[in-house]
Amino acid sequence: MKQSVIDVIDLSKHYKNIIAVNNISFSIAKGHCFGLLGPNGAGKTTTIEMMEGIISPSSGKINYYGKQMSDDISQQIGIQFQHTALQDFLTVKETLNLFTSFYQQTIAHQELIELCDLSEFLDRDNRLLSGGQRQRLLLALALINDPDIIFLDEPTTGLDPQARRNFWQLIKNIKARDKTVILTTHYMDEAEQLCDEVIIMDQGRIIEQGTPHQLLDKHFKEVFIYLPLNQISSDIIEKYQWKVLGERVEITTQQVEQTLTLLMSENVSLDGLHVKSANLDDLFLKLTGHSLRE
Amino acid sequence: MNIKRFLAVVKARNIEFFRDKSSLGWSLIFPILLLVGMSFVFSGDGKAAYKVGVINLSEAESIFLKTKYIGFVDYRDVERAKIKLSQHNLDMLVDFSAKKYWINQNAPSGYLVEKIFLASHQNFEKLNTQGEEIRYVDWVLPGILGMNMMFSCLFGVGYVIVRYRKNAVLKRLKATPLTAFEFISAQMLSRAFIVMFTSCIVYIGCNFFFDFYMLGSYFDLFLVGLLGAFSLITLGLLVACRSKSEELIGGLLNLTSWPMMILSGVWFSLEGAPDSLKSVADFLPLTHLVAGARKVITEGATLSDISYHLVILSLMSIVFLSLGAYLFNWNTER
Numbered sequence: 001m002k003q004s005v006i007d008v009i010d011l012s013k014h015y016k017n018i019i020a021v022n023n024i025s026f027s028i029a030k031g032h033c034f035g036l037l038g039p040n041g042a043g044k045t046t047t048i049e050m051m052e053g054i055i056s057p058s059s060g061k062i063n064y065y066g067k068q069m070s071d072d073i074s075q076q077i078g079i080q081f082q083h084t085a086l087q088d089f090l091t092v093k094e095t096l097n098l099f100t101s102f103y104q105q106t107i108a109h110q111e112l113i114e115l116c117d118l119s120e121f122l123d124r125d126n127r128l129l130s131g132g133q134r135q136r137l138l139l140a141l142a143l144i145n146d147p148d149i150i151f152l153d154e155p156t157t158g159l160d161p162q163a164r165r166n167f168w169q170l171i172k173n174i175k176a177r178d179k180t181v182i183l184t185t186h187y188m189d190e191a192e193q194l195c196d197e198v199i200i201m202d203q204g205r206i207i208e209q210g211t212p213h214q215l216l217d218k219h220f221k222e223v224f225i226y227l228p229l230n231q232i233s234s235d236i237i238e239k240y241q242w243k244v245l246g247e248r249v250e251i252t253t254q255q256v257e258q259t260l261t262l263l264m265s266e267n268v269s270l271d272g273l274h275v276k277s278a279n280l281d282d283l284f285l286k287l288t289g290h291s292l293r294e
Numbered sequence: 295m296n297i298k299r300f301l302a303v304v305k306a307r308n309i310e311f312f313r314d315k316s317s318l319g320w321s322l323i324f325p326i327l328l329l330v331g332m333s334f335v336f337s338g339d340g341k342a343a344y345k346v347g348v349i350n351l352s353e354a355e356s357i358f359l360k361t362k363y364i365g366f367v368d369y370r371d372v373e374r375a376k377i378k379l380s381q382h383n384l385d386m387l388v389d390f391s392a393k394k395y396w397i398n399q400n401a402p403s404g405y406l407v408e409k410i411f412l413a414s415h416q417n418f419e420k421l422n423t424q425g426e427e428i429r430y431v432d433w434v435l436p437g438i439l440g441m442n443m444m445f446s447c448l449f450g451v452g453y454v455i456v457r458y459r460k461n462a463v464l465k466r467l468k469a470t471p472l473t474a475f476e477f478i479s480a481q482m483l484s485r486a487f488i489v490m491f492t493s494c495i496v497y498i499g500c501n502f503f504f505d506f507y508m509l510g511s512y513f514d515l516f517l518v519g520l521l522g523a524f525s526l527i528t529l530g531l532l533v534a535c536r537s538k539s540e541e542l543i544g545g546l547l548n549l550t551s552w553p554m555m556i557l558s559g560v561w562f563s564l565e566g567a568p569d570s571l572k573s574v575a576d577f578l579p580l581t582h583l584v585a586g587a588r589k590v591i592t593e594g595a596t597l598s599d600i601s602y603h604l605v606i607l608s609l610m611s612i613v614f615l616s617l618g619a620y621l622f623n624w625n626t627e628r
Contacts, residue, residue, distance in 0.1 A: 052469060054468060054469060074471050081466060084462040085466075086466075087307075090310065094306070101299055104471075
């Protein structure tokens, strides 16, 4: 077990009658990418903002390297918020200069520009950046003090698929420098691609915790086979109790080969067949009864 | 206080302002348009009533003081009243205890008031003053510059902070080692620089066309402007210290600025106004900024002459800043 850099102990946050975070505890190992997953309103952002020192917990403790979080934690961590504006009329380069002046220790600009791929729009006004460019600049600002711990709150929300994949590569590059990354997301493919360990939150509580593979192995032995509805007669569907999902039939099985043999023996055409393993979204659905994106 | 962080925020805010061409243009054009408009509208002599200065008015007793359609203004200082007379701000000046009255030889409006006065007081000594009439544009100049400063300070600080808070710029800054004190100080310095810079540009630019009246020192005028700007900036900070709503802050800033626009002597003199109104106006920073600047411009007042206004502006700045800093909230809680 690697050394833990952050320990969250019995953490809670209440807003009047609303319990945003309800007595959660977890530890984050050095160099890991740690994911907080859950639907909107699950308490992910509240949890990491308490860990960042932006909002105060109602109760509980947060320790960095075994010691209680202090006011100067901002010198040691990097943060990319989910919703934040940048100052208008400043260029990317001027924004980097502004944030550089806030810290005692900073990373060389050239290194940061290369790491976050900013060179093509360095002199552009912040207002004129595309979604992907803006997120890359915000990531650069999170890295500007060369922190060992980086918080990324839904960093790819709103990006197109290509920009999302580019951003994942940036995060992998950062991880390769032995940085600890704490990431919230409701994209399961993102968590599976990037995270070494995840917690799944719902209604302020942790409902499951582990590596993505551990969790899927624990909860799913089967895979899903999909076929177009018009290729299977209703008698066969009824006979085997398969599920109809819109225009498709879902067959849940632990034995793919046997199921395919069965389909052929029933003279079902395999055109349009699709096999899918369970993912974290399926896990969440199984655990809570509703989808992560709801 | 970390000077590097402080100066970086000042620089960033200045860049933001000077690159916002619409905002910069408006802060320059608005006062110029008002000055030009006022110089045209009030270029004629359109006064309907007469104004007579009386030395120690409360102790004076005379049937003349009951004359309708004449406004009587109390003066304690004869020399100050004589300056007002010489600038055509008064039509006549009377000292009942010394049995003297003064008329401006260059002011035809004093002739009729003198005739009315002599109907009841024949044995008073007549004295003359001389002096060219101070134009309304000279008189209103400190008011318009002061009003422009007020809007720039209140909205330029208050509104911007609330916008920063609402769109999470403040939250992003809070996540850095920048302190609230450094942030607030930087906003103050940046806005003071912007306001003084634009006011100087407007004054110097308009002076080419209007050749403004100026009896006092430009340094004194600058100082009273700077102190006034600080008091208004700190008032803007206080108003914006907690709010996250642009609609609310718009209303609060209007609530703060409109009484000043009406009661602070921007457009008309408060000399003949009821004492209760003057007392209310005394609590408004713009009153002291305009009064101090006007005395420097039209009466040649020194810093010591306007020390009352300077002290009040300083005290207001300290109170507003202390309260604003105490109540300031980055407001990052959702």
